[in-house]
Amino acid sequence: MTAAWVAFLTDYGLADGYVAACHGVIARIAPSARVIDVTHEVPAQDVRHGAVVLADTLPYLPPSIVLAVVDPGVGTRRRGVAVAAGEHVLVGPDNGLLAWAADAAGGAVRAVELEHRAGTGATTFDGRDVFAPAAARLAAGTALPALGPELDIATLVRLPDPWLRVGPGAVEAEVHVVDRFGNVALAAGAADLAAAGLDGRARLRASAGEWSAELPLAPSFAAVPAGEPVLLVDSAGRLALAVNRGSAAASLGLRPGDRVTISS
CATH class of the missing domain: 2.40.30.90 (Bacterial fluorinating enzyme like)
Structure with missing residues (x-):
């Protein structure tokens, strides 16, 4: 998939350089991609809030690579994934953040586990070292299967449905x-x-x-x-x-x- 747009959501805020570092990774790998900053003001580590905002916004986005990072489990064994759904591919941690957005796009149809990590030596910034490179590679035309092994979409993590x-x-x-x-x-x-x-x-x-x-x-x-x-x-x-x-x-x-x- 080649996409003109990368839609980007995080809880990073704008006081530090985290968002800029991810923008820079995308620009180096896919210089022609345009980035829509959905928000970087998701409350810190609030996966549910990020999931709601992402799902509510997705229907109004152009066909995009959706890069979403709200990741309190960074550095643990939680998976990084790329999920194809409708006109979009969603990239981020497999912690429930992406599932409602995939539903809003018509449902997940294919998913892979991300294998590549940038050689920075860091284990606390997967937005920069795992997810942004994967999103940029997709935006530059890399096929989804090249990012890692296929996953059963039934195993993707979902948040509990609201009562x-x-x-x-x-x-x-x-x-x-x-x-x-x-x-x-x-x-x-x-x-x-x-x-x-x-x-x-x-x-x-x-x-x-x-x-x-x-x-x-x-x-x-x-x-x-x-x-x-x-x-x-x-x-x-x-x-x-x-x-x-x-x-x-x-x-x-x-x-x-x-x-x-x-x-x-």
Whole structure:
């Protein structure tokens, strides 16, 4: 596969030279490849957050080599992999980071275990020494099988599916992700509201732990005054709790993994 684009996601941040080193490796091996920096602000070692962001972004990317590195297991026996899915090949650690993105691309169809390591002597920077070289080689036209032995795609690591229960008059869902604005996206969408018979309601009750409130179900943040909470379907199609010009996560004390009930 020859790709004009490499899409790049990490938890490296921008305070150090880690992202630049990986860009440099790509430029040396595949100088004509263009890099889309998806984000480098995934919370440190938060594989789940990275997996959500990658899966949500992938449908809007051009056909790409997707280089994703959120890797708390660097230096261990966890595998490095390249996974073909739809128009993309995803490269990174086999720790669940890539699986939801592969699903978003139509499902993994082929995978290999990465064998090559750059001869730097380091064992703590696989983004630079394993994953970026593999992504660059693919972008330069190297065939997937040349990167390493084929893997059974059924053995690729998956993160646990987020908790969701839909019943008459209620949707109970895990907080799937919190974005930088403090919007709290649930592992539920408009179809789940409809299945529970809650679609079309002007207001719904949201509760989590000891907190409970009746909120408007609105099409946008600005449908309520500044500082007020609202329930909406966000840009990824998820049911979300938000505060207009504020942080729902901070004001409601919610974080990923918490369970929220939406009811009439």
